[in-house]
Amino acid sequence: MSATPDSPDRPRRHARDAATVIEDRSLIEAFQNGDEFAFVSLYSRYKVPVYGFCAKLLLDREAAEDVMQETFLRVYENRDRLLNAGAFRSWLFTIARNQCLNHLRTRGRTRPFPEHAPEPPAPSRETPFRHLLKAEQVDLVNRFLGELSPEYREVIVLREYQNLSYDEIAAVTRNTVSSVKSRLFKARRKLGAFLQPWIEPSTEALPSTASPSS
Amino acid sequence: MTRPHQSAGHARHEALLDLYVDGELSFADQPALFAHLADCAACRAQFNALMAFRVAARQEHLPVTPSMDAAFFARLDQAKRARPHPAATRAEDRQPFRGLERRVSVRTALVFSLVLFAVGLLFARPVDPEPAAVPVRVVETEDPAEALYVIYPGITIEDERNASRSERAVDTD
Numbered sequence: 566m567s568a569t570p571d572s573p574d575r576p577r578r579h580a581r582d583a584a585t586v587i588e589d590r591s592l593i594e595a596f597q598n599g600d601e602f603a604f605v606s607l608y609s610r611y612k613v614p615v616y617g618f619c620a621k622l623l624l625d626r627e628a629a630e631d632v633m634q635e636t637f638l639r640v641y642e643n644r645d646r647l648l649n650a651g652a653f654r655s656w657l658f659t660i661a662r663n664q665c666l667n668h669l670r671t672r673g674r675t676r677p678f679p680e681h682a683p684e685p686p687a688p689s690r691e692t693p694f695r696h697l698l699k700a701e702q703v704d705l706v707n708r709f710l711g712e713l714s715p716e717y718r719e720v721i722v723l724r725e726y727q728n729l730s731y732d733e734i735a736a737v738t739r740n741t742v743s744s745v746k747s748r749l750f751k752a753r754r755k756l757g758a759f760l761q762p763w764i765e766p767s768t769e770a771l772p773s774t775a776s777p778s779s
Numbered sequence: 780m781t782r783p784h785q786s787a788g789h790a791r792h793e794a795l796l797d798l799y800v801d802g803e804l805s806f807a808d809q810p811a812l813f814a815h816l817a818d819c820a821a822c823r824a825q826f827n828a829l830m831a832f833r834v835a836a837r838q839e840h841l842p843v844t845p846s847m848d849a850a851f852f853a854r855l856d857q858a859k860r861a862r863p864h865p866a867a868t869r870a871e872d873r874q875p876f877r878g879l880e881r882r883v884s885v886r887t888a889l890v891f892s893l894v895l896f897a898v899g900l901l902f903a904r905p906v907d908p909e910p911a912a913v914p915v916r917v918v919e920t921e922d923p924a925e926a927l928y929v930i931y932p933g934i935t936i937e938d939e940r941n942a943s944r945s946e947r948a949v950d951t952d
Binding site: 633754 | 828831835836839843847848855
């Protein structure tokens with residue numbers, strides 16, 4: 566088993582990532598030199614990913630909004646602490662993650678749905694996943710995330726929703742890459758077991774050689 | 780249907796599947812994974828579950844509404860106002876020395892500067908004289924082909940060529 570950089574979409578993805586990092590770096594440097602417009606640009610660029618990350622980790626949109634605001638406030642106030650402007654994305658998600666974990670600790674437990682709202686019934690297991698309505702699919706996925714502990718949820722959200730690399734996830738969660746892979750592996754195993762009733766036993770064609778990660 | 784997660788070999792292929800869906804699996808390892816997928820219904824189901832999750836994850840849109848932006852910038856503005864103003868901080872920093880400040884005339888300042896200059900001249904160190912030249916003893920020789928000995932206290936250097944020549948001279952004698 567080896568992780569090598571020769572997947573077909575890698576050069577394109579790396580070029581895109583490099584361009585983003587360079588733009589981030591110039592924006593961060595301008596922001597650190599007192600340019601407020603640079604901060605607004607960074608906020609506009611990252612508000613959706615950060616909000617999405619918080620919403621999926623907390624499973625509570627109201628709390629996610631609050632945590633997102635707190636995250637960007639801390640970015641604004643601690644701009645001088647970011648020594649490597651190229652690592653802005655990891656730094657930002659680290660702050661967001663810490664805020665989310667603090668929130669979860671304060672709240673004590675994960676609440677996938679507001680207490681006053683009755684929990685909608687799960688989609689019928691007789692309907693295959695691909696024939697479910699989009700809202701039902703999203704609901705099912707949220708149910709699965711709600712069953713995961715935060716340590717598994719955060720890696721799968723960072724990987725599947727935010728498309729962070731193993732290295733970036735390791736930096737955000739302050740873990741080793743092998744630990745990240747291990748947690749992803751276990752989380753995906755739980756996912757397979759959870760979705761099994763909705764997944765048709767397939768005799769379909771095998772995946773093509775093109776990588777599905779793009 | 781094959782039961783999932785049966786063996787170490789199965790787990791290894793599951794790990795390969797993880798790498799594959801993350802775009803991290805090398806071309807060299809892909810045929811082994813595909814061969815396993817062809818035989819293993821559980822791994823195919825796992826693959827389908829991962830893809831289904833990904834599709835559902837990426838079709839969910841979580842927008843940040845303009846009202847959320849407005850709320851954030853209002854909060855940022857509030858935080859900025861709550862911080863102490865830099866000018867106020869500077870004034871506070873200078874507060875302990877405020878009583879020591881005193882206005883003086885230009886003449887007084889000039890006299891004080893001259894006195895300081897004179898005191899400086901009194902205590903100025905003389906410029907060091909040029910260091911004495913190191914005595915160099917030059918020894919001239921007229922025949923450089925002859926043996927040349929460099930004698931330094933404790934060290935004597937002798938050229939081998941000259942040593943062999945002196946041996947030849949001894950032989951001819």
